[in-house]
Amino acid sequence: MFSKTLISNLKSAQSVAVLTGAGMSAESGVPTFRGENGLWKKFKPEELANFEAFIRNPELVWEWYRYRKHLIAQVQPNAGHYALAQMEKRHKNFAVITQNIDNLHRRAGSKTVHELHGNIDCNYCTGCKKYFSNEKILAREEGVPRCDKCGGLIRPDVVWFGELLPAEPWNSSVEASERSDVFFSIGTSSVVYPAASLPLVAKRAGAYLVEINLEATELSPAADEVILQKSGDMLPLLLKECYGSTEGNKIL
Ligand code: NAD
Secondary structure, eight states: OOOHHHHHHHHHOSEEEEEEOGGGGGGGTOOOSSSTTOGGGTSOHHHHSSHHHHHHOHHHHHHHHHHHHHHHHHOOOOHHHHHHHHHHTTSSEEEEEEOOOSOHHHHHTOSOEEETTEEEEEEEETTTOOEEEHHHHHTSSSSOOBOTTTOOBEEEEEOOTTOOOOHHHHHHHHHHHHHOSEEEEESOOSOSTTGGGHHHHHHHTTOEEEEEESSOOTTGGGOSEEEESOHHHHHHHHHHHHHOOOHHHHHO
């Protein structure tokens, strides 16, 4: 299943970085954007996930985000998330870089998590930047939430198409990628930039590049090893084979 090179490189790695995408959470029941049951088959991104669309039709965008917030609040981390949290304990430097907004890595116990696209549990006022918790936002089932301080529109704290990534997580992600001895790209279609450039940054700096996905992606030709399987199946197996640990499963 895994090559001897991967096991040996991982065993001796001081620094490991893992880039995750929507596929990482698919086994938790969070739909991916692209692929078989992808959300973009049902909704148009340009109508929902950009600032102009929000200003034009905030009711529609909030309907979509209320739906996603409720959905994500009900799901649990899967065996893959737990395995990564266990792997973190075995290496001097270990960073999860995620494009996901679902908070499942932290809920599984991962400590160093760089969230490139924000977090769906958080919201802020577009006027004065005041923070609002989901609890307050979801207390109302419909309508557009407004700031109690300045009356501005409240938006989810996620990065929309055309927006810049937050500087701190991005800089930390580049550093973790450049430093990594082994880099995993997991459950991402590798088409959303600049996140999709990180595996190549790592590879250029000398990392052993491993991809785990259900299907080949644009990244696959550059990877040293491509594992076409579910991440929730593969990561606990890797944990066992590399460290002789079944802790990832026990937590479940
Ligand atoms: P994507 O939807 O474009 O691609 C998902 C990838 O995961 C596909 O390549 C698919 O083959 C693969 N995949 C599906 N199930 C898998 C499994 N069990 N194991 C391994 N791989 C699996 O997702 P993306 O590349 O992350 O990019 C899209 C954007 O979607 C990101 O910006 C992210 O913020 C957002 N998003 C996040 C969530 C979430 O937070 N869970 C969900 C949907 C979309």
